[in-house]
Every structure is written in structure tokens, then in C-alpha cells.
């Protein structure tokens with residue numbers, strides 16, 4: 312057998328490989344049949360998916376063919392008249408069951424489904440795996456007066472926070488401005504709410520005062536659903552943060568107003584601290600059991616007194632109950648502080664400052680169970696104030712100047728979850744996001760605005776009984 316000598320540098324001869332693909336011959340009629348069948352199947356799918364268009368169209372065509380164009384026009388006019396009457400007679404049910412279901416379907420088809428796949432890709436929510444493209448599935452669109460709620464089945468590996476971070480991008484992609492994602496009870500789904508109109512654009516008038524305040528739900532303003540927003544004070548402290556002019560005063564006054572019935576009957580005692588010289592709270596003096604302003608030493612003294620009251624009460628309640636229930640003898644004590652930083656950071660006398668900090672720390676950590684609550688406003692979310700932040704189970708962020716301040720005051724990832732306090736315009740004072748301990752999504756609220764006259768009227772109408780009156784009531 313001859314041996315081939317391969318000398319380095321020589322080219323190895325390569326035999327050409329002969330590959331021939333098998334050829335399938337399909338008759339032309341089969342191809343046409345396949346195309347027609349596929350087209351028909353797609354048409355049926357579309358007709359079923361958009362039944363709200365196909366069914367009326369078929370009915371209209373049938374009516375016209377059976378009874379003529381005049382009957383069709385008469386039926387159409389009759390239907391329009393029925394809708395008009397429904398709207399005039401009962402607009403709420405017409406909007407809920409008639410109008411918005413139509414708007415939802417039209418917007419789902421025209422705005423969302425049409426661009427869904429491309430928007431998912433450009434916003435980074437679609438993915439490619441093993442050569443296949445996966446797009447989250449759009450399940451439902453529900454529109455109301457102010458926005459659209461889009462329910463989506465997420466891809467494996469996605470969490471609602473991913474959608475929260477992209478919500479604004481999505482909103483712009485669908486030609487809107489604001490989007491907010493929230494989780495649902497099903498772990499594979501997320502709801503993204505896109506806002507078309509701001510439900511909180513108008514000023515909210517003071518809300519009615521309840522004679523006995525409901526501490527589990529004090530009405531302070533209006534939520535995005537147009538219903539009164541109720542805040543739980545029982546077992547909580549409230550921190551309100553906002554830039555200057557953000558409307559911190561309106562939150563404080565709304566809260567004071569919601570407690571006014573209890574102030575008059577003696578169930579609630581308000582202790583007011585206004586370190587900015589009494590400018591904000593002075594008009595409510597008749598409502599306050601204590602009013603401290605200006606002088607840091609006197610404010611430290613009043614705080615010490617509050618701590619003493621708290622300790623005495625704790626000693627009395629120990630072993631009797633675990634949660635204080637307000638009575639005229641043992642009223643709920645609410646400390647309202649207009650500028651927390653003025654007590655904890657701006658005071659130059661270090662001794663007084665430390666005394667105040669110590670008292671505040673004690674009140675915040677031990678007051679809730681014995682009916683001593685702190686409601687504090689804060690303009691400047693700096694480090695000195697932050698140690699107290701986590702002691703406030705309820706935090707409210709009004710307009711803030713920097714995006715970083717949002718998480719600083721409201722807690723980690725609050726901004727990603729939708730608390731866009733830095734985006735609240737200056738033209739919307741009193742709008743803010745409420746974050747509650749243990750609740751993931753912030754709630755957007757507009758707090759009621761009390762004019763100076765409202766405050767004076769409140770002071771006159773619900774002034775607290777002085778001590779002699781109190782004794783008579785107790786007797």
C-alpha cells in the first residue's frame with residue numbers, strides 16, 4: 312500500500328462534500344388551501360377576541376339585510392337614546408357598567424395591544440431564551456375616569472419591583488406620563504396603573520368633623536379613587552416630610568381637625584410644638600392643652616412632662632391592659648411638632664438638644680401602647696433627624712426637592728415602589744405619598760386645605776374645656 316508522505320507546508324487535498332437537500336413537491340392547490348385555512352383560523356380568533364366589535368357588526372348587517380336600512384337606523388338611534396337616558400338617570404352605573412368597559416376595550420386594542428410586544432422589548436421586559444422571544448402577557452385593561460389599570464402576567468424571573476422601576480418608561484411609551492406598579496394576590500401577576508388625568512388636581516375642602524374621632528381611620532384628605540383617605544393613628548406615630556411650601560401645615564391641620572370632636576369632649580389632648588416662633592399653629596391655641604414655641608428650654612420642659620405622663624400611665628396600665636383606650640380621665644395625648652429638625656438639629660445648646668432627643672426617643676419608642684402619639688413635620692431630612700425615622704410607623708412624603716430624599720425619609724426602595732415625591736409639582740401643595748409599615752405600595756393622597764378662617768372657626772367651635780369644666784364633666 313503506497314504511503315502518502317506529508318511534508319510540512321504541503322496542502323492536504325480536501326475532497327468536496329456533496330450535500331443535497333431532499334425536495335418536497337407540494338401541489339399548488341394544497342398550498343392555497345393551507346393559506347386559506349390559516350387565514351380563516353386567524354379571522355375566527357380575531358372575531359372571538361374582539362367579539363364586542365364582531366357581534367354588533369354581524370347583528371347590524373343581519374338587521375339591514377332582513378329589515379332594511381331604516382330599521383337599522385331606528386334601532387341604532389333607539390340604543391343611543393337608551394344609553395343617554397341611562398347616563399342622565401344614573402350616571403354612576405352608566406359609567407361603571409356602560410361607558411368605561413367600552414373605553415377599556417378600545418384603549419386595550421388601540422393603545423396597548425397594538426404596541427405591546429415592541430414596548431416590552433424596548434423597555435427591557437421581554438427576553439430571549441434558546442433563540443425564542445418571550446414577552447409578558449397582557450391580560451386585562453381596565454379604564455376609569457383618571458387612568459388605565461393594566462394587568463400583566465410576568466415572565467419567570469420578574470418581580471413587581473422590576474415593573475415599578477420601569478413603570479414610568481412604560482407610561483411614556485404608551486404616550487402617558489405617570490405609571491405605578493403594584494403586586495396582586497397572585498404571585499405571577501402585576502398591575503400597572505397609568506394615569507391619564509390627575510384625580511388630585513383640585514384643592515380638597517376641609518372634611519366633616521366626627522364627634523367621636525375614629526382613631527383607626529381619621530379622614531385627612533382624598534385618595535386617587537376619589538374616596539376620603541383615612542389614616543390610622545391608633546398604635547402609630549406620623550412623620551410628615553416636605554420641602555418648604557409642600558403643604559405640611561395642611562396635613563397637621565387636617566389631622567387636628569379630624570381629632571377636634573375628641574378635643575372638645577376631652578378624649579384627646581393636643582400638645583403643640585411650633586419651634587418656628589408659633590407662626591403655623593398659634594391660630595389653634597384654644598384647641599391645645601400645651602403650646603410650646605420659640606424657647607428651646609421650655610420645649611424641652613414640656614417634652615419631659617410628656618415623658619413623665621407617659622411613664623405614670625404605663626405604671627397604671629401595667630398588668631391591666633396592653634393597649635390604652637382613651638377616656639376623659641386618661642385622654643389620648645397627641646404631640647404635634649411643626650419642625651422636628653428645629654428640635655433635634657438646629658438647637659445650639661447641646662445639653663438642651665440631647666435632653667430633647669432623649670425625651671423624643673422615649674416617647675417614640677414607648678408611647679404608642681399607652682396612648683401618647685407623636686405627629687411631626689420635617690422640612691430637612693438630614694442625618695441628625697434620621698435616627699428617629701424608623702420609630703415612625705406612618706410616614707408621609709409631600710413634595711421633596713431631591714430623589715434621594717425620598718428613600719431617606721420614607722424608607723428604602725420607597726421611590727422605586729412609586730413614591731415619586733420629587734416629581735410632585737410646586738403647583739400641587741398638599742399632595743403626598745403615605746407609606747405604612749408593612750404595606751408595600753405607597754398611597755397617593757391630597758390632604759384637605761384649611762384656610763385661616765377655617766382654623767379660627769375650628770378653634771372657636773371645638774375649643775377644649777378648661778380644667779374646671781373638665782372636672783365638672785368628670786364629676
Ligand SMILES: Nc1ncnc2c1ncn2[C@@H]1O[C@H](COP(=O)(O)OP(=O)(O)OP(=O)(O)O)[C@@H](O)[C@H]1O
Nearest residue numbers: 514555556557558559560561690740741758759760
Ligand atoms: N392641601 C393643600 N391644598 C391646596 N393648597 C395648599 C395645601 N396645603 C398648602 N397649600 C398652599 O401652599 C402654601 C404653603 O403651605 P404650608 O405652609 O402648609 O407649607 P409647609 O410645607 O408648611 O411649608 P414651610 O416648611 O415653609 O412651613 C399654603 O399657603 C397654601 O396656599
Ligand SMILES: [Mg+2]
Nearest residue numbers: 559560591649
Ligand atoms: Mg409649615
